[in-house]
Amino acid sequence: MTDAPGANLLLRAWDGPFGAPSFDAIHVADFLPAFEIAIAEHRREIDAITADPTPPGFDTVIAAMERAGERLSRVRRLFWMLASARSDDAIRSIEGDVSAMLSRHGASIDHDPTLFARVAAVHLARERLGLDAEQLRLTEKVHRGFVWGGAALEGEAKLRFAAIDERLAALSIRFGQNVLAATAGWTMLLDAQDLSGIPADVCEGAAQKAKSQGHEGRFLFTLDRGDFEVVLTYSDRRDIRERMWRAFTGRCDGGEHDNRPIIAEMLRLRQESARLLGYACYADYRLDGSMAAGPEAADALLRRVWAPARTQALAEGAVLQEMIDAEGGGFMLAAWDWRYHAERVRRAQHQVDMAAIRSHLRLGAVRDAAFAVAGRLYGLRFEQRPELPVYAADVLAWAVTNADGADVGLLYTDHLARADKHGGAWMGSLRVQEKMDGPVTPIVYVVANFARAADPLETALSLDEARTLFHEFGHALHMLLSDVTYPSLAGTAVARDFVEFPSKLMEHWIVAPEILRDLGMPEELIEAIGRVDDFGQGFATVELTASSIVDLAIHRADADGLDPAEFERRTLAEIGMPDAIAMRHRLPHFTHVFDGGYASAYYSYLWSEVLDEDAFGAFIEAGNVFDRGVAVRLRREVLAPGDSRDPLQSYIAFRGRAPDEAPLLAARRLIADGGIADTAVVRDGV
Structure with missing residues (x-):
């Protein structure tokens, strides 16, 4: 479709090098009219599918839906990228309107009875249509999406489901804006x-x-x-x-940006929507189709990890209290003391100086190290393209190619904190890989919030921050190396408890001695990094697992009359949360769960860690963390297939067997001598 002269620039195809968007030509005032036009166009495309007089088939229904809405997808991805990474007053003022428009439009498609009937007909006949594995997977995914979107509901139930969906979208935006405002304020x-x-x-x-x-x-x-x-x-x-x-x-736990009423309403609405679909609770709904296949399995993993982690953390806390007492501190260890005294223990008893390690982890060098790893594993090359427009001054654009020079995609890196950026770190896609009508290369971006130094590229990173950079880059590689036909199956469009696996796996290379030497780190510090996790894994595991347990539990509880703050306190008391450790994310600012896609699924970080620790063992067994044979198999069996097959099948195709939980427990120092470690003191000799 061509655009008339003077038409809304947001609706025009991105025609920059590599198909890059012209960020310098974007006007926020154009977004609402662009959405109106793109939504109307998508509706016409959907109406053409429903009006097709031919019998429902894969090409005329499922593939046709994949092709529909291209302009809407482009505008939507661009808007939400800016809303999270460059959220100025103009963007924030229309977020609610955009969310409502998209929710109503999505419901109109999900609840179109004629469209659903045609999708259901293809789904019913799928085994007789001669579909290949990817087409079969897509058909099942599309049908499941309609069912989960309320398509099978009738009458008032369908109307209520749509109203809930729209309200939840609005509340999610308010939650995120409150966190942003409280953080920036x-x-x-x-x-x-x-x-x-x-x-x-x-x-x-x-x-x-x-x-x-x-x-x-x-x-x-x-x-x-x-x-x-x-x-x-x-x-x-x-x-x-x-x-x-x-x-x-304490962010958003009361005051001007209080998120507690929003959480309570979201929990009630999530529960109601799940029950409308026939699920007992929201967690059952959200984890249907996950690798865990249900909250029971996810909870079982969390509980197996929690008990030894708590024991470890209490032992670590005893060591810290001994240090405080020996120095005449005269106070009991508190949550604001833990990191400080743990760092002193590492320096004094494990010869690990995190500040010295930090001095060698400069942002520019760590980023280049991530690129170098991708080159050694997958033959990728990254070339900065300063001529491409960017959405903020410190964002960089990179052309990504294979070793033979063939285009792989475009990557934007946005690593430094800004007041207009939501907190945390994430990866997103402006365009996904697909090849329905010829190859389409992806455009991806990675975002972080590292504290800016006077020279941005000399910004010093902690070891955890360097891991975060590698982690988000791992997500980017998942999309850049995707090789599927249909966009809905590309790259990171996988189950929530599988999507963190490739990114967690990538973290291993930032602590590989070969990479640390390239960063100019002396051998004594490299050896020290090998000891970094010898003290503190109890704390880190408790901090993460507590957030996961509370998230999963609150989405399994009866939400009627539930007080989120009291539920958080009660759940932590029931599991024996150590007094001197806090959840990594408390509910009032838990954006993963209330302004993201991790509701009931924050456990997926730990679940994916089972996969990544076990998968990295393949490189260890090969005797080389850059073994090309293992890397080729990882690319072919895990990264390239996206969601074109069941994730467990992908893992088994790579590893040759189902995942083993033992490497996770070993990596988190929760087993010793073949069993669960009794205390950190025994293991570490502290």
């Missing part, structure tokens, strides 16, 4: 005498932030996770650590 200004223990490069960045806001000579810290982790790990001032911890963990 808090700062901590310090003077030079307050900075004891905080690394010099962090102080330099804090001075630049303070100066930019008219506070020259002072030092500004925010609630970005990078600032939080640095202050909690290195500040010698206990009062400052407590101030930061309380502000970070």
